[in-house]
Amino acid sequence: MNISNVSKVFLVLSLSTSYAAMAAEGDVSDSDRIAQYREMIADGNPAEFDEMAGEELWKTPAGPKKATLEKCNLGKGPGVVKGAYAALPRYFKDTRKVQDLESRLLTCMTTLQGIPEEQITAKPFSSDQKKSDISSLATYVVGQSKGIKMAVSLKHPKEKEAYEIGQRIFYYRAGPYDFACSTCHATSDVRIRMQDLPNFNVQKDAQAAYTSWPAYRVSQGLTRSFQWRLNDCFRQQRFPEPKFASEATIALTMFLAVNANGAEYAGPGLKR
Amino acid sequence: MNAKLILGITAALSLTTALPVQAGTDLDAKTAAIIKRDFRDKGIAKVERLNQDELQAACSKYKDDVPVDMKVKLEDEQLKQIKWPADGILVGDWKAGEKLAQSGKGLTWSDKEGDPAGGNCYNCHQLSSTEIAYGTIGPSLLHYAKKKGGLEKAQRRAYGRIYNAKAYNACANMPRFGHIGILTEAQIKDLVALLVDPESPVNK
Amino acid sequence: MGNPMKIRAAVKEGVTEVKVLMQHNMETGLRKGADGNLIPAWFITEVKAQYQGRTVLEAQFGQSVSKNPYLLFRFKGGAAGEKVSISWVDNTGDSRTDEVAITA
Numbered sequence: 001m002n003i004s005n006v007s008k009v010f011l012v013l014s015l016s017t018s019y020a021a022m023a024a025e026g027d028v029s030d031s032d033r034i035a036q037y038r039e040m041i042a043d044g045n046p047a048e049f050d051e052m053a054g055e056e057l058w059k060t061p062a063g064p065k066k067a068t069l070e071k072c073n074l075g076k077g078p079g080v081v082k083g084a085y086a087a088l089p090r091y092f093k094d095t096r097k098v099q100d101l102e103s104r105l106l107t108c109m110t111t112l113q114g115i116p117e118e119q120i121t122a123k124p125f126s127s128d129q130k131k132s133d134i135s136s137l138a139t140y141v142v143g144q145s146k147g148i149k150m151a152v153s154l155k156h157p158k159e160k161e162a163y164e165i166g167q168r169i170f171y172y173r174a175g176p177y178d179f180a181c182s183t184c185h186a187t188s189d190v191r192i193r194m195q196d197l198p199n200f201n202v203q204k205d206a207q208a209a210y211t212s213w214p215a216y217r218v219s220q221g222l223t224r225s226f227q228w229r230l231n232d233c234f235r236q237q238r239f240p241e242p243k244f245a246s247e248a249t250i251a252l253t254m255f256l257a258v259n260a261n262g263a264e265y266a267g268p269g270l271k272r
Numbered sequence: 273m274n275a276k277l278i279l280g281i282t283a284a285l286s287l288t289t290a291l292p293v294q295a296g297t298d299l300d301a302k303t304a305a306i307i308k309r310d311f312r313d314k315g316i317a318k319v320e321r322l323n324q325d326e327l328q329a330a331c332s333k334y335k336d337d338v339p340v341d342m343k344v345k346l347e348d349e350q351l352k353q354i355k356w357p358a359d360g361i362l363v364g365d366w367k368a369g370e371k372l373a374q375s376g377k378g379l380t381w382s383d384k385e386g387d388p389a390g391g392n393c394y395n396c397h398q399l400s401s402t403e404i405a406y407g408t409i410g411p412s413l414l415h416y417a418k419k420k421g422g423l424e425k426a427q428r429r430a431y432g433r434i435y436n437a438k439a440y441n442a443c444a445n446m447p448r449f450g451h452i453g454i455l456t457e458a459q460i461k462d463l464v465a466l467l468v469d470p471e472s473p474v475n476k
Numbered sequence: 477m478g479n480p481m482k483i484r485a486a487v488k489e490g491v492t493e494v495k496v497l498m499q500h501n502m503e504t505g506l507r508k509g510a511d512g513n514l515i516p517a518w519f520i521t522e523v524k525a526q527y528q529g530r531t532v533l534e535a536q537f538g539q540s541v542s543k544n545p546y547l548l549f550r551f552k553g554g555a556a557g558e559k560v561s562i563s564w565v566d567n568t569g570d571s572r573t574d575e576v577a578i579t580a
Binding site: 041043044045046048049052128130218221 | 479480483484492495497499501542543544546548
Binding site for chain 2: 096161164165168169171172173174175176177178179180182183184186187189190191192193198234235236238239240241242243246247248249251
């Protein structure tokens with residue numbers, strides 16, 4: 001079998017899928033077609049490689065203390081990974097802070113493994129040249145919440161406060177374009193160019209968006225973390241760069257995560 | 273000199289340590305302090321960009337739904353500052369306008385100093401009937417000249433709104449392209465031409 | 477030695493469906509890096525699937541195939557517990573073989 005035969009196999013597959021769907025629904029929107037494409041390649045999400053890499057990083061001794069992360073407490077007790085992401089961000093007694101997944105991983109890597117914080121935050125995002133450890137670790141952890149209902153707590157006063165601050169950041173207009181998160185994400189059924197935009201004040205939208213991140217971006221060939229997602233939003237907002245794992249990004253994540261409560265976590269996702 | 277040094281150190285320390293927790297906190301003030309602390313310069317995007325002007329602050333505070341008396345006041349202030357072209361000519365070249373409308377570039381931290389900014393128009397608006405990849409955050413501007421009645425009226429309306437959309441709706445989503453200096457007077461004229469010129473694909 | 481693949485193989489009504497996700501950069505050799513220099517070509521050239529020592533698929537890959545290629549194919553036969561193995565070779569001579577047991 002040569003390459004052209006391989007292409008034919010793909011072609012036949014994709015055609016048969018879309019014909020079946022069209023016959024059933026009549027008019028199919030671009031978003032529906034994208035959904036079909038996602039379903040077709042659901043078992044082929046390269047984010048799985050980052051989950052595998054992250055799991056190995058979790059279990060391999062590292063840093064000056066030569067320790068693994070298997071005693072890391074993500075909120076469900078030391079070493080419990082299952083379901084941890086579906087309840088983050090949350091308040092942690094030991095740090096007396098509300099933390100999201102990445103800031104909590106940062107705490108574990110600095111305290112348990114003794115890795116200097118600056119070393120981790122200097123390059124927290126993956127690039128073509130080098131995958132980021134903290135990003136792979138995050139991908140592993142989120143994968144262990146697949147199918148678990150999002151239940152982010154607002155019981156602790158600090159959690160409530162983070163949500164309130166996050167909401168204020170969501171509406172904070174600044175920069176040369178006067179943009180806030182809300183400029184694009186507080187209206188239903190709108191799009192930028194051809195890209196549909198979720199309205200984070202509507203539960204259904206917030207759920208679909210939040211539970212599909214982190215995600216493998218096909219156009220970039222990389223798995224992108226939630227902190228990266230926020231970063232790229234701020235870039236397009238024409239803002240300066242938010243510091244990695246800062247209180248501002250955690251508060252904003254808290255606002256978005258709570259709005260997504262009740263939905264089954266479905267990541268790591270797959271995006272264009 | 274020693275006192276100055278100590279002051280400097282305290283200032284640096286307070287920036288890196290946690291924010292003071294006050295009972296009954298003023299969340300607005302706390303949010304402002306967090307935003308000031310938690311962003312850093314990247315490329316051309318400096319932290320000064322986070323300092324809000326009066327209009328940005330008001331729209332943020334009221335989630336874009338400012339009380340009507342405040343809205344009128346803000347709009348008046350913006351309207352007063354619109355610089356109409358000294359030569360009285362409001363239209364340029366619609367072809368240059370279409371190119372500008374297509375470009376979504378400009379002023380992000382991944383753009384370089386001096387890189388020309390685009391109009392970003394298609395990100396949010398439908399314009400030419402031939403371009404199907406348009407956003408829907410703003411209203412459709414297809415057949416703008418016909419819709420807005422009368423050439424002169426449409427020209428003035430378009431120029432004013434592109435120059436400063438906030439002069440007409442205080443918390444509009446649209447950037448203030450002329451007011452902030454994102455686009456030049458000549459570029460705005462080209463965009464006006466795209467909207468009103470009978471030969472422009474917007475009006476075909 | 478390349479990075480591990482993710483393989484799933486399931487038999488249904490006498491036909492085995494195999495899904496393979498390969499981990500490879502698939503550089504075309506035409507792309508420039510951040511430093512402005514061309515990134516050297518680095519891509520899978522051959523893929524082979526074997527079932528019970530028999531070759532059931534052979535494919536030639538090239539620069540047009542995406543990063544982290546995903547391949548789905550079916551062959552007649554196969555029973556739960558039997559092994560399917562996938563191998564690839566790239567233009568640098570690197571190779572990788574992984575195998576998986578067929579599930580029902």
